[in-house]
Amino acid sequence: MDYLTVEMPKYKPHYKRWKQYGWSSPSEKENTREVLLDAGKGYCMYCYTRILVAGKSYGQLEHAIEKNNSDWLVNCVPNIGIACPVCNESFKRRGEKGRKLRTGQIRRFHSSARCAAAGTRKQCTVPCKALRNLQADYYENEDAHFILQPMGAMGRSSRQELKIVYDILKTKFRPADNPLYDQMDKEFINAHIKRFCLNDPKYRTGKLMEFVRLVVDSRGELPDYECNNLVVELFAEKMKGLSQEKRLKVCEAIYIIEFAAV
Numbered sequence: 001m002d003y004l005t006v007e008m009p010k011y012k013p014h015y016k017r018w019k020q021y022g023w024s025s026p027s028e029k030e031n032t033r034e035v036l037l038d039a040g041k042g043y044c045m046y047c048y049t050r051i052l053v054a055g056k057s058y059g060q061l062e063h064a065i066e067k068n069n070s071d072w073l074v075n076c077v078p079n080i081g082i083a084c085p086v087c088n089e090s091f092k093r094r095g096e097k098g099r100k101l102r103t104g105q106i107r108r109f110h111s112s113a114r115c116a117a118a119g120t121r122k123q124c125t126v127p128c129k130a131l132r133n134l135q136a137d138y139y140e141n142e143d144a145h146f147i148l149q150p151m152g153a154m155g156r157s158s159r160q161e162l163k164i165v166y167d168i169l170k171t172k173f174r175p176a177d178n179p180l181y182d183q184m185d186k187e188f189i190n191a192h193i194k195r196f197c198l199n200d201p202k203y204r205t206g207k208l209m210e211f212v213r214l215v216v217d218s219r220g221e222l223p224d225y226e227c228n229n230l231v232v233e234l235f236a237e238k239m240k241g242l243s244q245e246k247r248l249k250v251c252e253a254i255y256i257i258e259f260a261a262v
């Protein structure tokens with residue numbers, strides 16, 4: 001197991017069969033908000049900022065492929081994600097006009113969708129083929145090179161899930177180590193990291209090292225506090241599976257390397 005990276009999540013919202021999801025109706029919207037907050041552990045799906053604070057949500061529902069492309073996208077459930085106001089209103093918006101889908105692409109989407117998007121009763125909970133094809137069209141545009149959430153993205157030729165990891169020693173986000181990624185995949189992931197300013201010093205925190213230090217100070221015990229940081233939360237989950245002794249060893253190693261690097 002690799003203890004020096006934290007794999008950022010692939011979102012899997014658990015939609016319930018007996019509930020209705022969507023965006024237009026307030027009750028469906030509420031159901032959608034609830035299931036997405038849960039899937040994202042209360043963090044923005046794009047920049048990992050905390051959006052659930054003391055039970056109150058600061059998140060905004062947003063359409064992965066912008067809803068102004070087609071009315072059919074408005075209530076297309078897998079196309080709805082949750083983000084912080086900055087991502088939704090600014091980071092993700094950049095270049096929006098330039099990546100508007102063409103009429104032919106929309107027409108193809110309309111002629112192939114068989115789900116609720118097309119007004120039938122079948123509600124997709126994972127992206128259907130029509131939506132995946134539309135996503136591929138969307139990605140033809142360079143201004144659309146970022147991972148749409150919660151549906152995720154696949155490498156165009158590699159067909160590998162595009163994943164981000166947090167590199168603990170380098171204290172930055174980068175593409176996951178997948179030998180099957182090609183240059184295009186790595187550039188795509190890096191464009192995502194750049195767009196959502198994941199490595200911007202303004203947004204970086206020393207919270208993970210704080211956590212590592214607490215583990216070392218308490219001789220391998222897990223600190224019990226609300227860290228409000230997704231990377232720390234995911235790292236803590238990883239550490240939970242280890243014995244106290246192993247935990248101490250891992251955290252000590254990280255701590256020593258970090259200090260040697262300064």
Ligand SMILES: [Zn+2]
Nearest residue numbers: 044047084087
């Ligand atoms: Zn965000």
Ligand SMILES: [Zn+2]
Nearest residue numbers: 115117124128
């Ligand atoms: Zn569908």
